[in-house]
Amino acid sequence: MPVRARIFLVGFVAVVIWATAQCRRAPEDTDTQVITVWAHHGREAENLAMRRIIDAFNEAHRALGLRAEITFFPDRQYADKVSIASASGSLPDVLEVDGPYVGPWAAEGLLQPIDDFVRSELRDDMLPSLIQQGTFRGSLYTLGAFDSALVVYYNRDIVEKNGLMPPGRLDDAWTWDQFLDALEHVKPHAAVPLSLHMDDQSDEWFTYAFSPLIWSNGGRLIGADGLTVVGVLDSPENTAAIRRWQDLFQRKLAEPTSTNPNPFAAGLAAFDWTGHWMLPSFEHTEGLRFGVMPLPRTGSVAACASGSWCWGLSRDCDDPAASWLVIEWLLDPEQGIQPIVRANGAVPGRRSAFALFPEYEHMPRRLFREQLESAAHPRPRTAIYLSLTSAFARALRDIALGADVQTALRQAAESAQRVANRQHDKPGPSDNRP
Amino acid sequence: MNRREHITAFLFVAPACALILLFVLWPVVNTFTTSVYQVGLTDPQYGPFCGLANYRALFDDPAFGRSAANTAVFTLAVVPLQTALALVFALWTNSPAWSRRALRVSVFLPTVLSLTVLSVLWRLLYEPASLSGTGLFNGLLAGLHLPTQPFLTSPRQALWAIVIMSVWQGAGLQMMIFLAALQQIPAERYEAARLDGAGRWHQFRHVTLPAIAPTAFFVVMVTTIFALKLFVQPFIMTRGGPEGSTMSVVQYIYEAAFFARDLGLACAAGAVFFVAVCLIAVAQRLLLRVVEDRQ
Known part of the structure; x- marks a missing residue:
């Protein structure tokens, strides 16, 4: 190796070592x-x-x-x-x-x-x-x-002109039948009666947005022990609630896939099932007159997500x-x-x-505020939550496309139960059950 | 070689060897060891040794069988289609004319772009007719008065829609490899064939094909390994649905590790997958040797 190259090499290595050492030198105030x-x-x-x-x-x-x-x-x-x-x-x-x-x-x-x-x-x-x-x-x-808060926004120009008066209070939340009637009513006047954001890429949207249907009908996603899924996620109450949700797609009141991520702001949708985070952008959309109502009930209680x-x-x-x-x-x-x-x-x-x-x-x-102070449910806190949410989201995507509700929920329950059973066998911090 | 040269050679190879040991061999060994322990994703230490229990759980899970079957169908469809398409494009664009060169660039372009971006675009192209709009493909079908198709929203069509997109995306790279092989063939051979009265088909069959056979085997092997690693396209376009029809083995491993948080199970699946890919590659290699010996 020529001498010059050797000097260069040694110099290069020295610089690298010096630079690495610099990275390690955090601000060293011994008292802080x-x-x-x-x-x-x-x-x-x-x-x-x-x-x-x-x-x-x-x-x-x-x-x-x-x-x-x-x-x-x-x-x-x-x-x-x-x-x-x-x-x-x-x-x-x-x-x-x-x-x-x-x-x-x-x-x-x-x-x-x-x-x-x-x-x-x-x-x-x-x-x-x-x-x-x-x-x-x-x-x-x-x-x-x-x-966070999940609500249904409605386009005043479409909804109120057709003689509908959506409720502003949680206690007055529409029943599912009232909601379907309203959607049928506005169907001739809006390209998309209800926007459900089914194109959302995350699994979490589905669990966040549609678990309230299950809670409202007295159901649960997972047993109180956080490890029982079969018989709970696919219970008759849940099947009934999700069948009502499937009606939306079968009656062409909502679309199971969407080319437009935000039809409500474009004035194409009469109702939009989404969260507080859309409010500022709706407020700044010129020409959009809108109102907000609580989620409709599938059962006897009003429920919402948080x-x-x-x-x-x-x-x-x-x-x-x-x-x-x-x-x-x-x-x-x-x-x-x-x-x-x-x-x-x-x-x-x-x-x-x-x-x-x-x-x-x-x-x-x-x-x-009213929802969060009185009727909001967080999603269940369980060790297997991530498997539960991905199985439930998968089932909802298939159900929107026409899969049988009972079968899809049973398969989701079985797949999450498989994970729960393995969790159950495992020793460690997860075994400290009360 | 003298001693000094030996040392120099060793020094040249050492960094690559160290990196391969650290980032390829060590993780492989680690995958196999982890697969026989009960261990959660965030556990700082291994749980108890559990023998083959993780493997038993893996083979008991119908979702694993389903994802293996999907991956096999995908590979069996993509490898012949993509290799054939790449060869056709290579033969077609093997000319210095600027129009052919432009075509070559446009076929190669998708391999340069991010697979994630392409998956998002193709998801939009495949969009079925809906209330707020229609995807490009269904718009074309409707314009031609043909029945529109569900594509990604049908359990029967989704995997094939992903096959088509993947063939289109991957063919460009294989085309370049074929082009390199085609340009190595001496022009005299074609001249000799023509003098013997060979037509275009016979020239292809008896001159081109034997000359590029080793390259074709290489292309098939690389495409097979790429196809088996299927993950990005279905993860973005369908999330493994509808009804599990596009769930791949790699997505199964990802979900076992990061959703079920079951590192033992994920490593068992990874180990099975590793062995399967190795066996397939070795089988192809042996087949190549048999064919080469016959020539």
């Missing part, structure tokens, strides 16, 4: 305790708000020697990233958790209970749906700064008391809830926080 926080990568405004909230926390806790460091991960890979970090023992202190993951992650021992830190004032001030969402086998694992991102402490968190301060800050109405909710448009998670949001006194947001 660093709390690591992982969050999902939302829209830009949301990430910016999160950064500001964490900066304000660091400012306020400088004297205590605490500093939070937040890292964002892309939404779709977030859960896989956390699972892998758990297996390699490198979880952060504070974790953002998507509602449906509370069950699996608590069962796997990835989260630690936070009951000891939650004062009764805070517990009573939280929306009941968020307490339910964070509770697994009697312990509280997570709390969230906001929640659930969103929330915060928990990981198994690898060494100083839970200090890390809890970060969560407490994120749940503070002024410091945490107000900035993030202003950025993402979700429903504030604490009753006291509504004082900062006067718009929740009026429709349509009044309905969001």
Whole structure:
């Protein structure tokens, strides 16, 4: 090797070693305790708000020697990233958790209970749906700064002109027959009587959006033990409720696939079954006059969906008391809830926080709040949730395309039960049943 | 070679060997070991040793059988279709004329694009007639007064719709490999064949085909392995539905690991899949040797 090349090689190796060493050199204030926080990568405004909230926390806790460091991960890979970090023992202190993951992650021992830190004032001030969402086998694992609401939007120009008056209160929610009648009524006046977003790529939309049909008819997705699916998911009540849903497709009131992801904003749909997150864009759509009504009932009770991102402490968190301060800050109405909710448009998670949001006194947001305070169900918290939701979503997709309801639900139940049975045989944290 | 050259050679190969050991061999060995333990996705340690229990659970699961059958049908359909189409395109575009070169580029283009993006586009193309609009293919069928088709929404058609899309997407790369082989054939052979009075078919049959046979075997082998790894197209276009008709083995493994959070089961499925792919590749290799020996 010529001398010049050798010098170059040695120099190159030296630079690489130096650069690697630089990466490892974190800011080393020996007096500062660093709390690591992982969050999902939302829209830009949301990430910016999160950064500001964490900066304000660091400012306020400088004297205590605490500093939070937040890292964002892309939404779709977030859960896989956390699972892998758990297996390699490198979880952060504070974790953002998507509602449906509370069950699996608590069962796997990835989260630690936070009951000891939650004062009764805070517990009573939280929306009941968020307490339910964070509770697994009697312990509280997570709390969230906001929640979600699922409603039916209607186009006033189509619906009211045809003499229909949709209800604005939960108690007055339409029955399924009233709903079908209304859809038949507007069918000649709208290309799509009801938009159900069946083109959604995630399984979670289906479980989130259509479980209320089952709850309203007195059914459940999974037994109270979190491990019985056969006989529960395919129960007669559920079959009846989902048959009523299938009517929508068979009577051509809704489409099982869609080329248009947002027919409601285009004025093509009379009704739109979707969440609070569409409200800001509908409000900004020129020429769209719309109203909001609660989901129709398939049975005797009104039911609606809830659930969103929330915060928990990981198994690898060494100083839970200090890390809890970060969560407490994120749940503070002024410091945490107000900035993030202003950025993402979700429903504030604490009753006291509504004082900062006067718009929740009026429709349509009044309905969001009313639902969450009285009738909202989070999705079931079970160790096998991810298999349950994928099996249920698969069944609903097939049912919309004309599959037999009873058969599809039975197959979904059997496939989730297979996973539950293997879970049951397995020792470990998931066996700590009450 | 002297000693010094030996060392230099070793140093040149060492990084590649280290990477293969670390990222290919070690994971394979790890898959086999994990498959005989009870272990959840997020468990920091293995659970108890369970022998072949994971394999028993795997073969008891009708969804695994279904996904294996789907993958087999997909492979058996894609490999001959894609190889034949690639050869046809290669013969057709094997000319310096600019129009042929443009055609070559347009056939090659889909292999450069992301499979995910193409799957999303084809899902829209296959969209059935619905209340808010119609996909392009059904629009064309309707325009020609032909019956519209459910394509991806029918358990009978969905897998074939994915076969067609995959053949279209993959044929370009194989075409390039065939083109390289075609351009290696000396022109004198065709001249000699013509002097002997061979027509176009006989030239193809007795000059072209024997010359590109080894390349064809290579193409078939690579296509088989690619086809067996089917995942992205059905995962995006149908999510394995309708009624499980497009569920692939790789999707089964993904769901066992990340939905059922059952790493033991997922590794058992991965091990079975690995052995099956190896056996198929070895069988093809042996077949190639037999054919080569006969020539």
